[in-house]
Amino acid sequence: MKYSELVKMLEEVVGIPIFAVLGKLKDNLIFLATTEGEVNISALTSGKVAKLTKSPIASSARPKSNSDFIPFVRDVERGKEIHAIYTVNLKGEEFEVFSPNLRVTSLAYDGKRIAFTGSSQTETSLYLIEGDGKVHKLFKIPPFSFVTDINDKWITGFGVLKGNPRSQEFFLADLNGNIEILTPKDGSFTYAYYLMGNKVYLISDFENPGESFWIYIYNIEGKTYDKVQFPFKDIYGYNPVELYYDPEDSLIIAKKDGESKLFDNGKLVNTPRGTISGATKLGNYIFFSHSSLTSPYKVYRLNSEGKIEVVVNNKDLGIGEAEFIKLKSDNIEVPTWVIKSKTPGITVIYVHGGPWGEVDNSWNLLISPLILAGYNIIAPNFRGSTGYGSKFMFMDIGDPGGGDLRDVIKARDYAIESGIATKVGIMGYSYGGYMTLLAVGKEAEKWDFGIAGASVADWVEMYDLSDSMFKEFMRILFNGKNKELMKERSPITYVKNVKVPLCIIHSQNDSRTPLSPVMRYVQELHKEGKSFELHVILNLGHAIYKISDAIDILLPALIFLKKLESQWTV
Numbered sequence: 001m002k003y004s005e006l007v008k009m010l011e012e013v014v015g016i017p018i019f020a021v022l023g024k025l026k027d028n029l030i031f032l033a034t035t036e037g038e039v040n041i042s043a044l045t046s047g048k049v050a051k052l053t054k055s056p057i058a059s060s061a062r063p064k065s066n067s068d069f070i071p072f073v074r075d076v077e078r079g080k081e082i083h084a085i086y087t088v089n090l091k092g093e094e095f096e097v098f099s100p101n102l103r104v105t106s107l108a109y110d111g112k113r114i115a116f117t118g119s120s121q122t123e124t125s126l127y128l129i130e131g132d133g134k135v136h137k138l139f140k141i142p143p144f145s146f147v148t149d150i151n152d153k154w155i156t157g158f159g160v161l162k163g164n165p166r167s168q169e170f171f172l173a174d175l176n177g178n179i180e181i182l183t184p185k186d187g188s189f190t191y192a193y194y195l196m197g198n199k200v201y202l203i204s205d206f207e208n209p210g211e212s213f214w215i216y217i218y219n220i221e222g223k224t225y226d227k228v229q230f231p232f233k234d235i236y237g238y239n240p241v242e243l244y245y246d247p248e249d250s251l252i253i254a255k256k257d258g259e260s261k262l263f264d265n266g267k268l269v270n271t272p273r274g275t276i277s278g279a280t281k282l283g284n285y286i287f288f289s290h291s292s293l294t295s296p297y298k299v300y301r302l303n304s305e306g307k308i309e310v311v312v313n314n315k316d317l318g319i320g321e322a323e324f325i326k327l328k329s330d331n332i333e334v335p336t337w338v339i340k341s342k343t344p345g346i347t348v349i350y351v352h353g354g355p356w357g358e359v360d361n362s363w364n365l366l367i368s369p370l371i372l373a374g375y376n377i378i379a380p381n382f383r384g385s386t387g388y389g390s391k392f393m394f395m396d397i398g399d400p401g402g403g404d405l406r407d408v409i410k411a412r413d414y415a416i417e418s419g420i421a422t423k424v425g426i427m428g429y430s431y432g433g434y435m436t437l438l439a440v441g442k443e444a445e446k447w448d449f450g451i452a453g454a455s456v457a458d459w460v461e462m463y464d465l466s467d468s469m470f471k472e473f474m475r476i477l478f479n480g481k482n483k484e485l486m487k488e489r490s491p492i493t494y495v496k497n498v499k500v501p502l503c504i505i506h507s508q509n510d511s512r513t514p515l516s517p518v519m520r521y522v523q524e525l526h527k528e529g530k531s532f533e534l535h536v537i538l539n540l541g542h543a544i545y546k547i548s549d550a551i552d553i554l555l556p557a558l559i560f561l562k563k564l565e566s567q568w569t570v
Contacts, residue, residue, distance in 0.1 A: 001373060006558055013369045014550040016314055019297040021278030021289040023063040023246075025070060025090055029287050030063045031278065031299065031312075037547040041072060041088060044287075044299070049312060052092045056545035058083060059107065062149075065248065067111040071097065073104045079509040079541020085116065085129070098135055100127070103511070105469055106146035106157065113175075115150045117157070119143060119469035126155070128175065138177035143472035145171070149195040154220065156192045156200050165476040166394045172200065172220065184216065184225045185209075189390040192218070194247060201228075201247055210391025215245045215252075230266025238268070241389050249281040258324060258335060258360040258387060262288055270306050275362035287311070291363035293339060294319040294371075319371050322361060327380065329410040330403060332395075335381040335388060336411055337361070339371055340420060346565060347376040347421035348451075349411050353430030355384040355396055355404060355477070365544070366429060369554055375561065376420050382407035398479035401438050401489035408435060412446050423568060425449035425500070427557065430513060430542065431456070434491065437521065440502065441494025449564055451557045453505045454513050454542055457521035459486035465514045492517070495524040502532040503560035505553055507540035533560055 001009070020032040022041075029044035038056040042049055053072065058081070060072035069089040076084045076099065084099040085107070102118035109115070114129040124143040128136045138155075145159025154172055161169040161181045170192030173179040183190055188206035195201075200218040202225075207214065215228040228245065230236075230252075238261060240254035252263040253276050260276045262269040264286065274292030281287075284304045291297040299312035319339070326333040337359055348370055352359045359367070359379035367377055381387065382404040384396030396404045408426070415421035425448050426436045433455025440450040456462055460483055463474050475481055487493060502525070506518050515536065525532050535556040537549075544550050 001562070003559065003562070006373065006562065007555065009372055010369050010551060010554055010558060011547075013317070013372060014365060014547050014554065016296045016317075016363075018291075018363065018365070019277070019289040019299050019312060019314075021280055021287060021299065022060065022070075023278075023280045024065050024282055025063050025068055026065070027282060028090055029280065029282060029299075030070065031289060032060065034547065039545050041070060043090060044311065045090070047311070050092065052088045052090070053086075054092075054094055058543060058545065059104075061107045061109050061114070064109065064111050067109075071107055071109050071114050073107060073116075075541065075543070075545065077509070078539045079507060079543070080511045081541055081543065085114065097133070098129055100135075103467060103469060106148065108147050108150045108155075108157075110150045110152065112152075113150060115147045115155045117141065117145060117147050119467050121467045124468050124472075126157075126173065126177075126179075128155070136177070138173065139179055141171070141179075143468045144476060148191075148193040151195045151197075153198075154195055154200075156195055158191045158193075160472075160476055162186075165397050165479055166390075170200070170202065170218075172218075182218065184218075189213075193244075196247055201245065203243060203245070205390055210394070211389045212239065212241050213243055215243065230263075232263075232265055232267035234268040235263045235266040238263075242387060246280070249279075251279050251281065251286065253279060255360075255387060258337065258358065258381070260360075262286070269302060270308060271300070271302075273361070275360050277362065292361050293322040293337060293359075293364060293367065296363045296368075317368070317372065319368065324361070327407075327410050327414055329407045332383055332403075332407070334383070334407045334410060335385070336414075337377070337379045337381075338420070339367070339377045341371070341374050341376050344419055345374070345376065345422050346561065346568075347378060347415045347424045349408060349415065349424065349426045350377050350379040351408055351426060351428035351432035351435045352379065352381070352385070353428065353432050353454075354386070355382075355400065355431045356386050356393055357431075358385045358387040360387060365550055366554065369558065370427075370561075373558055373561070376415070378411050378415050378420070380407055380411040397477060398482075398485075400477050401435070401442075405435060405438060405442065408439060409443055409446060423448040423564075425451065427451035427453075428455075429453035429553070433513070437491035437502075437504075438489070438494070440500055441491050441497045444497045444499045447500050449501050449503070449561070451503045451505070451560060453553055453557070454507060454510055455504070455518060456491070456513050458490045458492045458517040460490065461517040461520070462514060465516065467511070470512060492521045492524060495521060495530075496528055498525065498528070498530050500531075501560075501564060502530070503535070503557055504532060505535045505537070505556050507537045507542060509539060510542045512542040
């Protein structure tokens with residue numbers, strides 16, 4: 001593939017919109033989209049898609065069905081994730097509500113008030129914006145905390161609230177700032193996400209700790225927990241590991257083994273294989289967004305008779321099939337996705353970010369261009385990944401760059417032993433970028449190349465540069481402020497061991513994984529005479545808000561691979 005063809009392919013692939021149904025405003029479907037080249041809030045009105053927001057957004061609240069507007073946040077500091085809060089209505093009219101000069105980490109509203117969590121360099125707090133525009137700082141809150149809903153009496157959310165990094169609690173606050181931290185069982189993992197009168201809807205694993213979740217109601221007045229039951233029993237036979245329930249619509253999105261199903265009041269709904277990224281009801285129809293690793297996002301409509309039709313379409317590229325396997329690593333099963341090109345060849349071990357994230361069977365902006373460029377992809381969901389129970393997710397707490405790296409190495413060995421790969425390298429973004437740099441230093445003989453985006457090069461320096469939110473993230477990940485372990489697990493410690501060509505891509509204004517430690521890592525590579533490319537993206541942050549951002553990140557990686565490929569085939 002010539003460079004001109006490569007650029008054309010990349011522009012086509014990243015230009016394919018992403019859709020995620022958020023809910024509804026009045027009788028209008030509301031969804032996140034990347035139409036017109038940027039992340040936006042769109043509406044489906046009378047069968048037509050209308051882009052509501054005027055420029056890229058960072059995140060939004062969950063829409064309220066009885067409202068005609070939705071709050072959202074926008075990065076106002078060139079990628080540094082300093083946010084302002086806006087609202088947009090169904091006419092596409094935007095209004096700036098508040099510019100707190102903070103990282104806004106979560107947002108909720110009730111049609112009159114907006115609650116949000118904001119992180120500065122020194123603290124994270126919960127704020128309330130009244131209907132008249134007055135802003136109140138209600139109280140400081142542990143930095144890894146998120147608000148999810150508000151009504152005329154209460155505010156709720158969740159986080160690591162009791163200081164145990166292997167558990168999660170929820171909070172309930174009144175509008176005067178009195179807060180109570182709650183959990184159905186100490187040590188359990190619980191999300192509070194929906195308020196309905198004096199009831200808080202929860203997702204918790206307290207009855208099956210570490211393994212699977214279910215839906216519960218916390219009754220505020222009686223201080224009791226009730227298990228939600230459904231008239232149709234399909235959901236019980238599915239045994240989901242993760243789920244989300246909308247009590248207003250009685251819709252459940254349930255997930256296991258990297259894919260999800262949709263249930264209506266417990267009854268299985270006919271959906272394609274893959275991952276559902278949101279669902280809601282409008283009249284007699286269920287609308288949902290869906291994709292797979294090999295098929296881009298679409299928005300579907302399902303009628304009461306089970307007939308399904310596409311209402312917001314997308315181009316299919318005919319990538320092929322994705323295979324789901326489980327690799328054995330340290331007596332742990334590592335869920336792994338494999339997408340093969342037509343012939344054995346260059347294989348990329350793709351490492352997802354987070355680390356509390358996953359590669360599931362959904363369209364992936366960083367994977368799909370690699371497949372279309374002719375490379376095999378093996379994507380392990382290493383210990384610490386979400387989607388396989390909290391016990392699996394907590395396995396990397398106190399051990400980042402340890403067991404999870406061994407899982408990634410197992411995926412690399414599988415690529416060679418199965419005959420998929422003639423050359424094998426590692427690539428990732430954010431925590432995946434960190435794993436890339438660590439892997440080529442600690443396991444230097446295993447690789448033929450590495451591509452690291454938005455990576456962590458030095459945990460100690462990154463900690464000193466971070467705001468309260470990301471300092472707390474590192475304290476949770478390392479099970480305390482363990483600077484010796486941070487140093488031992490930092491890629492810069494192993495830079496002398498690097499043997500393979502590296503492509504390092506980093507954004508100038510990244511505030512999650514700052515550029516300075518990476519520049520120091522690059523200087524050490526240069527001193528040691530290592531082979532590398534460095535690409536610093538002008539005025540870009542960690543998050544990808546526009547198509548052009550994705551091209552800036554992916555194009556250097558693809559050109560790097562093509563140059564290596566031409567050297568290997570001479």
